[in-house]
Amino acid sequence: MTETFISWGMDPNWAWGVATICGILLIALPLMLAVAMIIYADRKIWAAIALRRGPNVVGPFGLLQSFADGLKVFLQETIIPTSANRGLFLIAPIITFTVALLAWAVIPFNSGAVLADINVGLLYILAISSLGVYGVILSGWASNSKYPFFSAMRASAQMISYEVSIGFILIGVVLFADSFNMNEIVKAQQGHGLGIVNAFGFNLLLFPLAVMFLISALAETARAPFDLTEAESELVAGYQTEYSSMSFALFWLGEYANVLLMCTLNAVLFWGGWLPPIDWAPLYAVPGIIWLFAKILFFFFVFSWVKATVPRYRYDQLMRLGWKVFLPISLLWIFLISGYLMLTRYS
Amino acid sequence: MIQLIAFYLFATIVIASAAMVIFARNPVHSVMWLILAFFNAAGLMLLAGAEFIAMLLVIVYVGAVAVLFLFVVMMLDIDFAELRAGFVRYLPLGALVAIILAAGLVFAVGAWSAGGVDLAARAAPVVSDKSNIQQIGELLYTKYIFLFEAAGIVLLVAMIGAIVLTHRQRGGVRTQNISAQNRRRPEDATRLVDPGVGQGMKL
Numbered sequence: 001m002t003e004t005f006i007s008w009g010m011d012p013n014w015a016w017g018v019a020t021i022c023g024i025l026l027i028a029l030p031l032m033l034a035v036a037m038i039i040y041a042d043r044k045i046w047a048a049i050a051l052r053r054g055p056n057v058v059g060p061f062g063l064l065q066s067f068a069d070g071l072k073v074f075l076q077e078t079i080i081p082t083s084a085n086r087g088l089f090l091i092a093p094i095i096t097f098t099v100a101l102l103a104w105a106v107i108p109f110n111s112g113a114v115l116a117d118i119n120v121g122l123l124y125i126l127a128i129s130s131l132g133v134y135g136v137i138l139s140g141w142a143s144n145s146k147y148p149f150f151s152a153m154r155a156s157a158q159m160i161s162y163e164v165s166i167g168f169i170l171i172g173v174v175l176f177a178d179s180f181n182m183n184e185i186v187k188a189q190q191g192h193g194l195g196i197v198n199a200f201g202f203n204l205l206l207f208p209l210a211v212m213f214l215i216s217a218l219a220e221t222a223r224a225p226f227d228l229t230e231a232e233s234e235l236v237a238g239y240q241t242e243y244s245s246m247s248f249a250l251f252w253l254g255e256y257a258n259v260l261l262m263c264t265l266n267a268v269l270f271w272g273g274w275l276p277p278i279d280w281a282p283l284y285a286v287p288g289i290i291w292l293f294a295k296i297l298f299f300f301f302v303f304s305w306v307k308a309t310v311p312r313y314r315y316d317q318l319m320r321l322g323w324k325v326f327l328p329i330s331l332l333w334i335f336l337i338s339g340y341l342m343l344t345r346y347s
Numbered sequence: 348m349i350q351l352i353a354f355y356l357f358a359t360i361v362i363a364s365a366a367m368v369i370f371a372r373n374p375v376h377s378v379m380w381l382i383l384a385f386f387n388a389a390g391l392m393l394l395a396g397a398e399f400i401a402m403l404l405v406i407v408y409v410g411a412v413a414v415l416f417l418f419v420v421m422m423l424d425i426d427f428a429e430l431r432a433g434f435v436r437y438l439p440l441g442a443l444v445a446i447i448l449a450a451g452l453v454f455a456v457g458a459w460s461a462g463g464v465d466l467a468a469r470a471a472p473v474v475s476d477k478s479n480i481q482q483i484g485e486l487l488y489t490k491y492i493f494l495f496e497a498a499g500i501v502l503l504v505a506m507i508g509a510i511v512l513t514h515r516q517r518g519g520v521r522t523q524n525i526s527a528q529n530r531r532r533p534e535d536a537t538r539l540v541d542p543g544v545g546q547g548m549k550l
Contacts, residue, residue: 013349088379119478123402130410134382137414141375141421152421156414163410180480320525 023115027104035256036066042256042304049308073252076245081143084242088142093243093250096135100257103128107264108183110274110288121182122170125265126163129220132258133159135251136229136239143242151238154315155222155229161322162219165212168330172209172337173269176200186273196279198272205337210270212326214302217262219322221255224307228315259303260296267295350394357390374420382413399480 005015040055040063047054055062080089106121108114118124133156140152174180177188177200193202201210219226230238240251267273272295274288313321360383367380385408392401477485487495542548 085373085375088375118398120398120402120480123399123406127402127405127410130406130414133410133414134417137417137421138379149421153418156418160411160414167406180478316523317525 020115024105027115028101031101031104031257031260032253034260035253036070037063038260038300039066039069039252039256041300042307045301045304046308049305070249073245073249078245078247079242081145081242083144085142085144088138089242090247092135092139092142093247093254094135095138096132096254097250097257099128099131099135100254100261102131103261104257106182107261107268108186108273109292111187112183113274113289114183117181117183119179119181122174122180122185125182126167126170129166129258129261130159130163132254135254139243139251140239143239145242147235147237148239148241151229151235151241155239158222158226158228158318158322159220161319162216162326165322165326165330166216166220168327168334169209169213169216170269171334172206172330173200175334175337175341176203176206182268182273186268186275189272190275191279198275198277198279199270200272201270205333205340206270209330209333210266212330213270214266214299215321216326217266218303218306219318221258221262223259223303225310225313226318227312228318231312260300263296263299263303264292266299267292271295353390354394357387357394360384360387361391374423375417378413378417378420381416382409385409385413397479399478399483 005019006012010018043065044054044062055065058064058068080086103125105116106114106118106124108117116124136155136159137152140148140150140155143149173185176192177185179185179188189198189200191198192200200206218224222229229235230240232238235241240248243251271277272291274292276283276286276288276291364380364383364387368377368384371377371380385404389401389404389409392398392404540548
């Protein structure tokens, strides 16, 4: 995009700055729109599985429901509890929201269509997603209330635990792709399965990792069945209990932006990203961004489906799954994958 | 130009937030300032062209170490009056530590400006088109492999030590055997019987 601005007669430095800002807006604004629609989709899917109608009043088929909700919270009063730690109480939702947007900088939407094409893209995503926990911890502590605090403790332990296994799973992908750059990872998947399927997930060595990543992604975003941080039967509404108005809406937006990010990571790391599913020339006529969106929406459907059907885990079972099942298996898998690559690729 | 602005921005924030770590009255605020300092230090690493170190700094320190700090500090029951009370009592000890640190700094700067000591043949900076993940990896797994493995063993010992110190066996606790539960089939647990009237049944 920088070249376009330079060709319009702009100074290269300014062109770079303007191009970056345009890129940020091009990602952030559609993302917010997507979040609004995905909340609607989530409620519709959930309702359909429970044989209900879901939102169907505002706009055609209830399509404008999320916007009505957004407008409602926007008009409400922001209530700050008197005993809350004012500064941190207000910063916490801002951190959650900002961090949820930051990670999108390295997601490739098409060949070369990426805001920051850095060679440590995957590490950047790990680094940013590890920041997400601060919004939750701080809101729980700053609320100065019992249930939000319990929720914050649960959330921090849960996110740290699953980040460990996610890290190891990602190393398996990096070993196969031979790069930390997200675009390179997508390109490495071209014809990976039997020379025709564009997906790491088709590889028998990587498929278990793909499944573990999907489950870890559910835990990392605190979605059902791992939504213990918001377990309404035990903790009211978890860390968001004391929040109202826009500060609540920021949590809401950040949470769904994170869910979308995890769906995108599933698509990009294991199922070919912007590549068509089959390595067949006519399929490349469809723009890569459409394939990527189709994959993201599929994984979002899986997330909603799980939310509607699977009962909530107990906390000790959650910890057991993270530390005693996923961590040893993903460690073992790194040995298997590196051994396999040593024998086949590097010998 | 933009590098210079970024450097001064990051450096100023690192120093200011490091000072705020000490000056903040509330320990939780201290940890938050510490996180800000870590984050901007990562920014400085990025400017130095060490993007791998920068990301590791954020993942390890901000993502794990500081979260555990915050976890512990949040659960402290802080009495602010008591915090301030010990100032005079700890002043001599604090002053001693400050003097030692200052002397150390002066010596280090003096030794450095005098030319430093060539302790061992250092690995020359590799100038190539490889990314610094590859460069670090190549050095770490060839030249420094024994040091690297020794560091790993030290960490393993520390981990086992921590587990041994905190692990305790409690009696009278019923734990869940997940694989046994998963192996259980309906026929193991249920029984269909048709007792006659007035005969009752044996459980």
